[in-house]
Amino acid sequence: MNNLRGVYIIWYRDLVRFWHDKMRMVGSLAMPFLFLFVFSRGLSSSFGLFGGETDFTQFMFPGVIGMAVLVGSFMGGVSVVWDREFGFLKEVLVAPISRASVAVGKTLGAATIAMFQGGIILAFAPLVGVSFSPGTAVTLAFLMFLLAVSMGAFGVLLATRIRTMEAFQAVTQMLMFPMVFLSGMFFPPQGIPVWLGVLMKINPATYAIVPLRQVILGVSPDSAFGISLFGHTMTMWNNVAVLTVFGVAMIFLAVRSLSNQEQFSMAW
Amino acid sequence: MNHIIEVENLVKKFGQLVAVDSISFTVAQGEIFGFLGPNGAGKTTTMNILCTLAKPTSGRAIVDGFDVVRQQSKVRQSIGLVFQDRSLDERLSALQNMNFHAMVYHVPASIRSQRIEEGLRMMELWDKRHHEVRTYSGGMKRRLELARGLLHRPKVLFLDEPTLGLDPQTRTRIWEFILELRRREGTTIFLTTHYMDEADNADRIAVIDYGKLIVMDTPEKLKKIVGKDTITVKTDDDDRAIEEIRLRYQIEARHDADGLHLEVANGGEFLPAFIKGFGTKILSVSLRHPSLDDVFLKLTGREMREERAGNGLREAIHQRRMRH
Numbered sequence: 055m056n057n058l059r060g061v062y063i064i065w066y067r068d069l070v071r072f073w074h075d076k077m078r079m080v081g082s083l084a085m086p087f088l089f090l091f092v093f094s095r096g097l098s099s100s101f102g103l104f105g106g107e108t109d110f111t112q113f114m115f116p117g118v119i120g121m122a123v124l125v126g127s128f129m130g131g132v133s134v135v136w137d138r139e140f141g142f143l144k145e146v147l148v149a150p151i152s153r154a155s156v157a158v159g160k161t162l163g164a165a166t167i168a169m170f171q172g173g174i175i176l177a178f179a180p181l182v183g184v185s186f187s188p189g190t191a192v193t194l195a196f197l198m199f200l201l202a203v204s205m206g207a208f209g210v211l212l213a214t215r216i217r218t219m220e221a222f223q224a225v226t227q228m229l230m231f232p233m234v235f236l237s238g239m240f241f242p243p244q245g246i247p248v249w250l251g252v253l254m255k256i257n258p259a260t261y262a263i264v265p266l267r268q269v270i271l272g273v274s275p276d277s278a279f280g281i282s283l284f285g286h287t288m289t290m291w292n293n294v295a296v297l298t299v300f301g302v303a304m305i306f307l308a309v310r311s312l313s314n315q316e317q318f319s320m321a322w
Numbered sequence: 323m324n325h326i327i328e329v330e331n332l333v334k335k336f337g338q339l340v341a342v343d344s345i346s347f348t349v350a351q352g353e354i355f356g357f358l359g360p361n362g363a364g365k366t367t368t369m370n371i372l373c374t375l376a377k378p379t380s381g382r383a384i385v386d387g388f389d390v391v392r393q394q395s396k397v398r399q400s401i402g403l404v405f406q407d408r409s410l411d412e413r414l415s416a417l418q419n420m421n422f423h424a425m426v427y428h429v430p431a432s433i434r435s436q437r438i439e440e441g442l443r444m445m446e447l448w449d450k451r452h453h454e455v456r457t458y459s460g461g462m463k464r465r466l467e468l469a470r471g472l473l474h475r476p477k478v479l480f481l482d483e484p485t486l487g488l489d490p491q492t493r494t495r496i497w498e499f500i501l502e503l504r505r506r507e508g509t510t511i512f513l514t515t516h517y518m519d520e521a522d523n524a525d526r527i528a529v530i531d532y533g534k535l536i537v538m539d540t541p542e543k544l545k546k547i548v549g550k551d552t553i554t555v556k557t558d559d560d561d562r563a564i565e566e567i568r569l570r571y572q573i574e575a576r577h578d579a580d581g582l583h584l585e586v587a588n589g590g591e592f593l594p595a596f597i598k599g600f601g602t603k604i605l606s607v608s609l610r611h612p613s614l615d616d617v618f619l620k621l622t623g624r625e626m627r628e629e630r631a632g633n634g635l636r637e638a639i640h641q642r643r644m645r646h
Contacts, residue, residue: 063425071413076455141409148373148427150398 060151061084064159065166067131072167086122086175090114090182115182116267117239120196120201123172124237126258127202128230130164131209131308135216155314157210161305164206165199171196184270193269200294201262204301211308214315237263243281255283264288325350326478326510327360327372332381332553334367336372341367343533344381349478349512349526355512356541358614360624364533365514369482373510374398386477400508402476406483412456416447416466419455420473427474441469445499446485461492468499472509479503479570483512485520497523518614527614531622541614548612548620551589553596556581556605563602570599581606 072078090111098110136141146156176194179185186194212229216222236250237259243251254260264281268290273279276287286297327349334342342364349355353490357365370376372383374394383390403409410419420438423429429437442448445465455463464484471479481500485493501523513524521527521541527532528538537544555575557563563582567575575582586592589609597604619625 060426063422066425067411067414067422069409070418074413137411140412141405142411144375144405145403145409145411145423146426148375148398148403149423150395150428151426152395181521 057152057155060155061159061162063151064156065163068160068163069166069231082126082171082295083122083174084301085125086118086171089121090118090175090178093212109183111182112184112271113267114239115179115184116270117237117263119172119198119270120233120237120259120263121177121239121267122175123168123202124205124234125230126168126171126264127164127204127206127235128209129226130167131161131206131211132213132216132225133164134160134210134213135222138213139219147315153315154309157207157309157312158305159202160210160216161206161308164209165202168202168206169195169198172202179270184274186270190269194266197262197266197269197294197297200297200301201259204258204304206260207301207304207308211304211311214308214311233257233259236260238267238281239263242267242279244278255281258297258300261288261293261300265290265293325349325385326351326353327355327512328382328384329368329372330382332368332371332383333379334364334371334376335379340533342371342378345530345533345535347528347535347538348526349510351477352504352508352510353526354500354511354524356515356521356527356529357371357512358518358521358527358618359514359530360516360531360618363530365530366482367533369512370513371481373401373403373480399474400477402471402474402479404464404477404481404484406486408463408467408471410455410463410466413454415452415454416442416458417464418617419452420470423470423473429474431564437473441473442466443484445469461488464492464496465489465499472503472507475507477508478510478512481511483515484513485515485517496635518618521604521614529618529621530617536621544614544617545612550585550587551592551612552583552585553589553593554581554583554608554610556607557605559604563600566601 094111094114134143137146147153173195175214176191212225216225232253236254236257238254243254243260243264246254260281264279265275267273267279268275268277271279275281281288281293283292286292324612325348327347329348330346332342333340338588345368345510357368359365360634372385372390374390374397375390377391383520385397388396390397411422414422417438420441421434424438435503439448445468447466447469449617450458450462452490458466468484484500485496488496497520500511504511515521517625523646524541526538526540527544529536529544537547555563555643559637560582564575564577565583567573567582571584571586573584573586575584577583589611593607597607
């Protein structure tokens with residue numbers, strides 16, 4: 055009960071903070087919209103790619119939603135670094151709430167904000183020429199939530215290990231962006247060089263982007279937009295299972311890592 | 323007397339480095355207890371252990387009857403903290419920061435807003451309660467942290483260098499608040515500082531150096547270790563004054579550009595009679611008590627200011643050797 059309250063307070067603070075920061079709200083949507091309406095439109099016109107039923111913008115749409123959720127939740131989780139940098143983490147860590155509830159609250163806070171960002175992009179579906187039933191929307195929300203929680207917890211885990219701003223830069227440049235690019239957002243995990251395929255299959259985000267696309271565009275898992283692991287075509291539930299295992303592991307590790315944090319400055 | 327803090331043979335090692343070296347002490351309920359020492363002496367480490375932010379390597383510490391290792395949550399509920407460096411959410415308003423704290427520390431919703439208002443008014447921040455904290459000055463932030471630290475009515479308030487880097491006026495104001503608080507609430511205050519004048523506000527002071535407790539006593543008694551008060555007198559005829567002092571008090575006054583300096587045991591009692599009966603015309607008089615700076619110097623042979631970092635220390639020692 056006390057833990058639940060702790061989770062709620064930490065979650066609530068993240069939302070208040072996000073609500074306060076209108077620029078961040080707008081800014082966080084700029085990148086996905088650029089990809090959706092500038093990058094993909096430009097690319098499909100100049101190459102005349104994907105003739106027929108699916109145009110490139112439609113192909114990109116699920117990926118852009120996934121990107122918004124991934125970046126939003128990951129950055130939200132990593133924001134623990136900023137809390138440490140500006141000292142607020144100390145106030146949190148010395149409070150009479152468990153470290154577990156801090157880690158979980160932070161993860162859920164990041165995930166909620168990311169869901170909100172992804173949801174806004176999802177609402178633009180008609181503009182892209184994509185339509186889906188309310189039932190599909192629930193499935194999508196479920197997939198987005200799984201991705202958001204996994205990446206939020208992954209962010210928190212990394213943040214507890216990051217000590218310098220240089221390391222923070224390195225993590226976003228060398229981890230977050232590759233995760234975005236190798237998630238199947240720009241190209242499906244089929245008909246690509248083997249090494250690229252391996253990297254994509256290692257990337258947990260792939261198991262969210264691939265089913266998102268299948269659900270939104272209504273294509274089957276054994277089409278060109280599917281993914282296979284060791285010769286096995288991954289069904290929707292296979293993907294969900296991979297993502298869940300990853301998410302649960304990340305939450306567990308984030309809780310453990312934050313619980314083991316002692317002091318933050320070497321000032322005696 | 324009730325001991326609200328009990329520390330027994332506390333040790334904290336960082337690898338090879340012994341930051342806290344088997345310290346033992348107790349703090350009474352309602353006491354203002356000062357932890358004094360140069361940077362790196364082990365003050366903050368000890369405090370972090372008492373606040374459950376660090377685990378001791380060995381030894382035991384009890385705060386408000388709870389063990390700091392085994393009953394962390396209980397300890398945390400009993401204490402308030404003002405850290406050396408900022409710990410506010412700068413992107414939120416003062417009110418939101420206070421609300422967050424109240425929620426975390428189980429301040430009942432029915433009295434929450436009243437408590438918050440009281441605290442912010444006391445620290446004179448009520449008018450700016452809706453402003454984002456990042457727009458606050460250093461002194462305002464510190465006051466907000468104090469108000470926040472008191473919000474849940476802690477039994478012990480830990481202040482780690484509470485006025486570090488603040489201007490003298492703000493320091494005085496903050497001390498007025500702290501003393502008022504102790505008077506009203508009977509809160510025990512545990513403070514670390516390396517400002518000597520600040521430690522003077524404490525009931526008892528523990529001097530710590532290289533992780534070891536060197537001495538623990540009231541500021542007055544500590545000053546007695548150093549000895550006498552110094553009176554500085556300016557007269558219109560210093561030579562005659564020196565002669566007169568020698569005859570009347572058998573004290574050899576020291577003469578320099580500032581005037582005559584004489585050392586007496588109790589300057590406060592000495593002065594009135596001295597001024598009344600003195601034959602030579604006195605232009606000005608000043609009295610200086612030995613400071614805790616002097617105490618530290620006497621006990622360790624080093625001045626506190628020299629202790630910046632490892633290198634600085636070695637340089638300081640080196641320089642002193644060169645001078646001798």
